[in-house]
Amino acid sequence: MASHEPEAIKGMPGKRYAFYPGCVSKGACKELKKSTETVCKHLGIELDELKEAACCGAGISDDVNEEMTDALNARTLAMAESRGLTLLTQCSTCQGVLNKINKELQRDKKKRDAINEILEDTGYQYDGTVEVKHLLWVLIDEAEYGLSRLKDHVKNPLTGLRVAPFYGCYILRPSDDLGFDHPHRPTSLDELISALGGEPVDYNGKSKCCGFPIQFMNPKNSFAMAGTHLTSAKKQGADTMVTPCPLCHLNLDERQSDAANVLQERGKLSGSIDLPVLHVPQLVALALGYTPKQLDMQTHIVSTKHVENKLSGVAAG
């Protein structure tokens, strides 16, 4: 790897984060955690992993038990608070779930007291002082890491690579609680792609649901959602798609052939889709000079060869 100077940013405010990796990055999307750690190490962003934190519930456990979900997440927030750090996620869904309960606990003292009572014999108490941020926001926000600093580290600009940003749900809505991007006209991923030297592709559906949450309840609709966004991006000439959420990745990548089948059944597609889908830190790491192999891109279900070829100047196949 090219030498770099994390020293240059040592002492920058907010450069150390309480890191909440999320379950999926320790299971079916291990390549995400590896890539995030690679990028952060390279940039001098220090990650203090919250190894004892429980699952955020992914917006599912509160279908059954809201109180348990809130209390487990309050414990996670309290862990970051006791370290005096901002909580960093690499998953839109973890971010959304943690931010929702965080905002509620910050607004509502009565609720905070009730939850703190549940936490009592765990040794944790939450005072509502933590901020929850997604890696994407940290990379963009000049008050955190910032694109101008990131640009200085780009070694292999993604020249000519047409990247479709897939925002999905949890990183955008409800915007009152998040407030980073415009809920209907988001730009953060587009800005990141441009900063890395790539070309953002505009297409319908980039801020719609990927369908993952109903994969088992209504698989056809779930896959139709994924397929609709993927084909729409492909039609606009995308070489690849990038997502800030590993759950989206599970539908867009792992289920891409199922998505193609449903669209074919519904008469909306002939043939396959073949659109590689990258995690945000993978896209960043490619521009920083890492190889696809170092980012475990070969484990993706949809081959990422096309991205590799495009970046190494080989004619797209």
Add this chain to the structure above:
Amino acid sequence: MAEVTFRIERFNPETDSEPHWEDYTFEPKPGSTLLDCMNHIKWYMDGTLTYRMSCRSAICGSCAMKVNGGGQLVCNAQLDDHLGCHVEDDRLITVEPLGTFPVIKDLVTDFTPFWERMHAVEPYVKGTDYEDGDKETRMSPDDFSKIDPASTCIACGACYSECVSFDMDKKFLGPAALAKAQRIVHDTRDHETQERVERLSEEGGMWDCSHCFACVQACPKPVKPLYRILELRREADKLGVHDNNGSRHARAFVDIIEESGWLDEAKLPLKSVGSLQEIMTDLVPMGIKMWLKNKYRPNPFHLLPGMHHPEVPKMNEVTKIIEKTKHSHQK
């Protein structure tokens, strides 16, 4: 105030084969709402522009349309708050008819699909029997607070405009109708709670919502349909309506957190689907694909009954929280 351009999607079925955009550039009065701007265009620039409006006070629900890409009311929205959304021109506002409903003309859409779904949930109290001579049924403030948010729906349809589940599949009841259903399910005067919750657990009901927050974003009132749908799901869990993939999935998720503190992604799908066929035709091929690519290779022993993957460190703290928050019906 500087000039603003409204780029409005126009469609007249009598003359147009397809919708097209038309631009209207003018200088709005300071403090204008978006509806003031629409009225300015209609009254002073182009009388053929067609849209619905009446109360101008976010009461009648007739003025919902898509602004800068998202469904919302225009009478309760300040123009200033909607400038600066378009990278190419920060004085541009785009206006389209609500998505997912058929367009009648310009910004006027056909609400038949909306009302069909509202009727389908039988949005009225059923089965109340009055005691002899008693003319009223009392409800405590606490009980009323459970149906208060959903009661504020003004049927503007903005939530359907943004609902991707409804867009994919018109069998889905959709956000406002499910919120209305919650309003009746939790109405203490209604006597068909169990039957309603069972019906609402079928295909097209509460479990077909993809939890995408689009309706929460679009809703101009405290209804926030997604949150009402979650209340329905918790009610279904409480009432023992468990025999469907949605309920199985959510319950399995909680079971897995109880076992180990974090999600076991191999176990969850196995516990979520209701038939061996789904396992064999869908999950096994998926698992093999992931195994071959070395994407995910779970330890098969962890899937055996009574076994689980390694616990998070300090699992005892997680267990304490779970014990304290377990509902009586889950114990």
